[in-house]
Amino acid sequence: xxxxxxxxxxxxxxxxxxxxxxxxxxxxxxxxxxxxxxxxxxxxxxxxxxxxxxxxxxxxxxxxxxxxxxxxxxxxxxxxxxxxxxxxxxxxxxxxxxxxxxxxxxxxxxxxxxxxxxxxxxxxxxxxxxxxxxxxxxxxxxxxxxxxxxxxxxxxxxxxxxxxxxxxxxxxxxxxxxxxxxxxxxxxxxxxxxxxxxxxxxxxxxxxxxxxxxxxxxxxxxxxxxxxxxxxxxxxxxxxxxxxxxxxxxxxxxxxxxxxxxxxxxxxxxxxxxxxxxxxxxxxxxxxxxxxxxxxxxxxxxxxxxxxxxxxxxxxxxxxxxxxxxxxxxxxxxxxxxxxxxxx
Amino acid sequence: xxxxxxxxxxxxxxxxxxxxxxxxxxxxxxxxxxxxxxxxxxxxxxxxxxxxxxxxxxxxxxxxxxxxxxxxxxxxxxxxxxxxxxxxxxxxxxxxxxxxxxxxxxxxxxxxxxxxxxxxxxxxxxxxxxxxxxxxxxxxxxxxxxxxxxxxxxxxxxxxxxxxxxxxxxxxxxxxxxxxxxxxxxxxxxxxxxxxxxxxxxxxxxxxxxxxxxxxxxxxxxxxxxxxxxxxxxxxxxxxxxxxxxxxxxxxxxxxxxxxxxxxxxxxxxxxxxxxxxxxxxxxxxxxxxxxxxxxxxxxxxxxxxxxxxxxxxxxxxxxxxxxx
Numbered sequence: 001x002x003x004x005x006x007x008x009x010x011x012x013x014x015x016x017x018x019x020x021x022x023x024x025x026x027x028x029x030x031x032x033x034x035x036x037x038x039x040x041x042x043x044x045x046x047x048x049x050x051x052x053x054x055x056x057x058x059x060x061x062x063x064x065x066x067x068x069x070x071x072x073x074x075x076x077x078x079x080x081x082x083x084x085x086x087x088x089x090x091x092x093x094x095x096x097x098x099x100x101x102x103x104x105x106x107x108x109x110x111x112x113x114x115x116x117x118x119x120x121x122x123x124x125x126x127x128x129x130x131x132x133x134x135x136x137x138x139x140x141x142x143x144x145x146x147x148x149x150x151x152x153x154x155x156x157x158x159x160x161x162x163x164x165x166x167x168x169x170x171x172x173x174x175x176x177x178x179x180x181x182x183x184x185x186x187x188x189x190x191x192x193x194x195x196x197x198x199x200x201x202x203x204x205x206x207x208x209x210x211x212x213x214x215x216x217x218x219x220x221x222x223x224x225x226x227x228x229x230x231x232x233x234x235x236x237x238x239x240x241x242x243x244x245x246x247x248x249x250x251x252x253x254x255x256x257x258x259x260x261x262x263x264x265x266x267x268x269x270x271x272x273x274x275x276x277x278x279x280x281x282x283x284x285x286x287x288x289x290x291x292x293x294x295x296x297x298x299x300x301x302x303x304x305x306x307x308x309x310x311x312x313x314x315x316x317x318x319x320x321x322x323x324x325x326x327x328x329x330x331x332x333x334x335x336x337x338x339x340x341x342x343x344x
Numbered sequence: 345x346x347x348x349x350x351x352x353x354x355x356x357x358x359x360x361x362x363x364x365x366x367x368x369x370x371x372x373x374x375x376x377x378x379x380x381x382x383x384x385x386x387x388x389x390x391x392x393x394x395x396x397x398x399x400x401x402x403x404x405x406x407x408x409x410x411x412x413x414x415x416x417x418x419x420x421x422x423x424x425x426x427x428x429x430x431x432x433x434x435x436x437x438x439x440x441x442x443x444x445x446x447x448x449x450x451x452x453x454x455x456x457x458x459x460x461x462x463x464x465x466x467x468x469x470x471x472x473x474x475x476x477x478x479x480x481x482x483x484x485x486x487x488x489x490x491x492x493x494x495x496x497x498x499x500x501x502x503x504x505x506x507x508x509x510x511x512x513x514x515x516x517x518x519x520x521x522x523x524x525x526x527x528x529x530x531x532x533x534x535x536x537x538x539x540x541x542x543x544x545x546x547x548x549x550x551x552x553x554x555x556x557x558x559x560x561x562x563x564x565x566x567x568x569x570x571x572x573x574x575x576x577x578x579x580x581x582x583x584x585x586x587x588x589x590x591x592x593x594x595x596x597x598x599x600x601x602x603x604x605x606x607x608x609x610x611x612x613x614x615x616x617x618x619x620x621x622x623x624x625x626x627x628x629x630x631x632x633x634x635x636x637x638x639x640x641x642x643x644x645x646x647x648x649x650x651x652x653x654x655x656x657x658x659x660x661x662x663x664x665x666x667x668x669x
Contacts, residue, residue, distance in 0.1 A: 174359045176644035178607030182625045183637045187370055190632070276498065280607070283500050284614050284626050299500045303615065306504040307512050317501035325496035 043337040050333025053326035060323055064130040071123045074110075078123040078293040082113065097308050111315045115305045125316055127293035129323075131205070136274040139209055143216035143274075144267050148259075150217065151224025152251060156232065162225070169218045177215050178280065184211050185286040201292045208287055212274055220266050227259045261338040268331035272324050279320070295320065345660075352656070356649040361413065363645050364638065368409050371634045412638070432642065433635035437628070442639035446621060450643070452522045453620035455536055456543065456609040464544035468551025469594070475552065476559035477582065487552060495549030499608065503542045503615035510538060520616040543612045547605070554597055558590035565589065591662045599655040602648050 034042075044050055063070065071077055098113040111121035154165035188207040193199050231237060237254050245253075279296030281287030288294040295316060302313030396402050400411060411420065415431040422434055432442035475487040510517045520539050525532045562568060563586050571581045610622030621640055628636035 171359060171362055174645060174649065175363060175603075176606055176641065176648055177603050178610055179622075179625050179641055179644045182610075182622075183367065183629045183641055184370065186629050186632055279498070280500075280611060283611070284622070286626060286629065299498075303500065303504050306508060310504070310508055313501065313504060317498075317505075320498060320501065321493075321496045324498075325493060328492065328496060 040337045044333060047333045047337065049329050050337065053329040053333065056322065056326040057330055060129065060326075061133060063126065064133045067123075067126040067130040071126060074122065076109075076120040076123050078119060078127045079291055080119065082109075082118045082120060084118065097305075112311055114301065115309045115312060121312065121315060124293045124298060125295070125319060128295040128298055128316070129319065131288070131292070132275050132278050132295045135205060135209060135278055136271050139212045139216060139274045140267055140271045142209070142213045143270055144220060144263060146213070147217040147220025148224050148263060151221040152228055152255070154221070155225040155228025156247070156251060156255070158229075165221075166225075169221055172215060173218050175215060178277075180215055181211050181277065181281055182284070182286055184214075185281065201288070204288055204292075208278060208281060212277060216270065216274065220263065220270070223262055223266060224259060227262060228255055231255050231258055265331060265335045265338065268327065268334055272327040276324070348656075349653070352653050356646070356653070359649065360642055360645055364413060364642055365409065367638050367641050368412065368634075369405070371632075371637070372405050412635075416642075432639035435628070435633055435636050437631050437633040437636070442635050445624060445636065446639055446643055449619060449621045449624050451524060452618055453606075453609050453613070453622065455522065455525065455532070456539060456612055456618075456620065457605055459533075459536055459540040460543040460547065460608065460612070461605060463540050464547040464551060465598075467544060468548040469555045471548070472552045472555025473559060473587070475556040476563065479560060484556075488556065491549035491552040494545055495553075497546060499542055499546055499611045500615050502545060503539075503612070506538055506542055507616070520618065522618055539612045539616045539618070542615070543608050547601070547608065550597075550601075551594065554594055555590060558593050559586060562586040562589045588662060592659070595655060595659050595662060599652055599659075602651045602655070606644060606648060 076082070097115050098118075109120055109122065111125060113119070114121055114124065150165055150169070154162040185207060188210055189199050189203060192203050192207070232255070237250060240250050240254050275295070278287060279294075279299065282294045282296030283300050285300065288297060290297075298316040299313060302316065305312055400408055403411075412433055414420075415427065415433060417429070419429045420427045420431045420433070424434065424439060427434065427441050427443070430443055432446070434441055435445065438445075471487045471491070475484040478484050507519075511519055517538060518535075520537075521535045523531045523535050563582075565586070568581060568585050571585050572578075609620065610625070612618070613620040613622040621643065624636065625640040625644075627633075628640065
C-alpha cells in the first residue's frame with residue numbers, strides 16, 4: 001500500500017512547478033496531526049477494492065435487517081406453499097418441478113420457486129441470510145470478547161495463570177472442530193428441551209451459538225496473549241507503571257488501543273467462517289430444520305434436486321460466494337489500511 | 345528425535361483422555377435413558393432393565409467411564425461377545441462394535457483427506473510459486489485473482505456444479521464412489537477424482553496466496569540477494585534458497601488447517617453421498633448413540649494429533665534451526 005508521502009511525491013513533472021507550495025502544504029499538514037484512526041481511514045478510502053467490498057458487506061447487512069420490510073413490499077413470505085394457492089395454479093408441473101425456465105423465475109417469483117413444495121426462493125434466501133448474519137455477529141462478538149479477556153489475562157498476569165490458560169486453549173484447539181459441532185448440537189439442544197419435544201427455532205439458534213462460541217475463541221486468545229506479552233515490556237507501559245497507573249488503567253489505556261488492529265482484522269475472518277460453519281451444520285442436517293429458512297439448508301435442498309432443477313441452488317450459492325469474497329477482500333483491505341507494511 | 349516423539353505421543357494420549365472425559369460427561373447431562381435407544385419400538389420395563397445391565401448402564405457414571413477407557417487399552421466383554429483391544433464400546437442403536445464401524449468407514453475419509461491434501465499442496469504451492477516467479481505479469485494476476493475468487497466457493501456449492509457438468513450433462517465421469525485402494529488403485533483414484541478436485545479447489549486458493557506472498561518476501565531477503573549477486577543460477581536461488589525459507593510459514597498454516605481438512609472431508613462426503621466417518625458422526629449424534637459419537641470424536645482427535653506430529657517432523661526437516669528435543 002502507498003503511504004501519504006508517496007502520493008504527494010508522485011507526479012514528478014508537476015513537482016518542478018509548484019515545489020515551494022508543496023513543501024508548505026506538507027508542513028501545514030504535519031502540524032495538523034492525525035490520529036492513527038484517521039490515517040487508517042485515509043488509507044482505507046484510497047483502496048478501491050476495500051471500499052467496494054465494504055459497500056457490498058453493508059448492503060448484505062442492510063438487506064438482512066430489512067428482510068421483513070422487503071418481503072412485505074414484495075408480497076411473499078418464506079413459509080407459504082404457493083403451489084397450493086389457487087392464485088398460482090401452474091407453479092409446479094406433474095413431477096413437482098417448477099414450470100417455466102430457470103427454476104420458475106417470473107415477475108411474481110424473482111428467484112424462482114422451490115421444487116416439490118413451491119415456496120418462494122427469494123424470500124427464503126432473504127430470511128436465510130438474515131438468520132445466518134445475525135447469529136454470526138453474535139457468535140463473533142462472543143468469541144472476540146472471550147478471546148480478548150482470556151488472552152489479556154494470561155498475557156498480563158503471566159506465570160501460573162498463563163500456563164494453565166495456555167493448556168486449556170491447547171486442549172480446545174485439539175478438538176476436531178466440525179465433529180464436535182456435529183456431536184454436541186443434539187446434546188446442547190437436549191439440555192434445554194427434553195428429546196421427545198419439538199425444539200423451538202430460537203433454542204436451536206441458542207444451541208448453535210453456544211457450540212460455535214465454545215470452540216471459536218482460541219485463535220484470538222493466542223493472538224491477544226502474544227501481543228500483550230510484547231507490549232507489556234514496552235517503555236510506555238513501564239512508564240505508566242512507574243507513574244503509578246493501576247493495572248486496569250494500563251490494560252485499558254495503554255495495551256488495549258494497541259491491539260485493536262489485530263483483533264479487528266481477526267474478527268473479519270471469524271465472521272464469514274462462522275457463517276460457513278452455521279451453513280455447514282444446516283447442510284448436513286444438525287443445524288436448523290424445516291421450516292426455518294436457512295442459507296445452509298437451501299444447499300441441502302438444492303443438492304437433492306440438482307439433477308432436475310439446478311437453478312434452485314444458483315442464487316443462494318452466488319449470494320454466499322459474493323458475501324464470503326467481499327468479506328475476505330474487506331479483511332485484507334482493513335489489514336493493509338491498519339498496517340501498510342504488510343504489502344500484498 | 346525419539347525423545348520428541350515420545351513426549352508428543354504422551355501429550356496426545358493425555359489430550360485424548362481429556363476429550364473423552366469431556367464428551368462422556370457432557371453426554372450424561374442429557375436427561376435421557378440410553379437403554380431405551382437400543383430397545384426398539386415395543387419395550388417392556390423388564391427388557392429395559394436387561395439391556396441396562398448388558399450395556400453396563402446400571403453402574404455409576406464414573407465406573408462406566410473407567411470401563412470405556414480401559415476398554416480402549418485392554419478390550420472388553422459384552423453379552424454379545426468379546427470386543428478386542430482398541431475397543432470403543434458398542435453402539436446402543438445397532439449393537440455393532442464401534443471400532444468395526446469406524447474401520448468400515450475410515451478408509452474413505454482417509455482417502456479423501458490424503459488425496460485432497462496431496463492435490464491442493466501440489467496445485468497451491470505450484471501456482472503460488474509460478475505467481476511469485478512471474479510477479480506482476482498477466483499470469484500472476486490471473487492466478488492471484490482466481491485464487492481469491494475460488495477460495496470463496498464452498499464444497500457444497502461447487503460440488504453439485506461439477507457433478508452437473510461432468511456427470512449429469514456430459515456423462516464424461518461416473519458418479520463418485522469409493523472402491524478400496526487395495527483392490528485396484530486406478531478405479532480408486534477415478535472414483536474419487538471429482539471429490540478430490542472439488543475439495544482441493546477450496547483449499548488450494550489459500551495456499552496459492554500464502555506461497556506467493558511468502559515467496560515474494562523471501563526473494564527480497566538479503567541472503568537471496570547475496571546468492572544472486574554471487575552469480576548463482578536463478579533457478580537454484582529460487583528453489584534452494586527462497587523456496588525452502590518460504591515453506592516454514594506454509595507448514596505452520598498447514599498444521600493449523602488439519603482439523604479444517606478433516607471437516608472438509610466430512611462436507612465432501614455429504615456432497616457426494618459417500619459413507620465416511622462424517623456420516624457416521626451425524627447419524628450417531630442425531631440418535632444420541634453415545635458410544636459411536638465418543639468413538640468418532642476420539643478417533644478424529646487422534647487422527648488430527650497424529651497428522652500434527654507428522655507436520656512437526658516435516659518442520660524439523662525443512663528448517664534445521666528447529667531442534668525437536
